[in-house]
Amino acid sequence: MKLTLDNLKDMGAFSGALVERDIEWKQGDETHTATVHVRPLSYHTAMSDISSVRAGGDAGAARIAYCICDEDGNPIFKASDITGEADPERGPLNHGLTMELLRVIGDVSGLGKRQTPKS
Structure with a gap:
């Protein structure tokens, strides 16, 4: 295969549109659900x-924010x-929601799934 924009587009090599997903997390004894829109990981995420x-910031927080x-x-x-x-009074995002947001970002972006080359 020649590396061209058309071939890459056909392969889905660009991050594309937002993906809507439902998430669920526990906060204390309660389970919460929400619908989120996830921007798949891309060049911009890496940058x-x-x-x-x-800048001395937190890459995980930046990833969720992006x-x-x-x-x-x-x-x-x-x-x-x-x-x-x-907002120091509000404090950081809780662990359960943080982990669920990172999980759904990874899921939408195909992280953790081994890509097998097409023959």
Whole structure:
């Protein structure tokens, strides 16, 4: 195969549109559910991760802030909302929700699934 934009597009090599997913997490004894819109990992995510680390930030918080959006693609979090720095009284996002958001980002982006080359 020749590496061309058309071939890459046909293969799905671009991150594409937001993906809607339902999530579920526990907070204390209660189970909560929500619908989220996830931007699949892409070139921009990689650059955001690198920029965050270089600036002394938190790459995990930056990833959640970049990938979790409203239905129009606008971020619903800033990294400081995730870490708790935006509002020290509110504190950081709880463990259960944080892990569920990271899980759904990985799921939408195909992380953890071994890609087998097509013959």
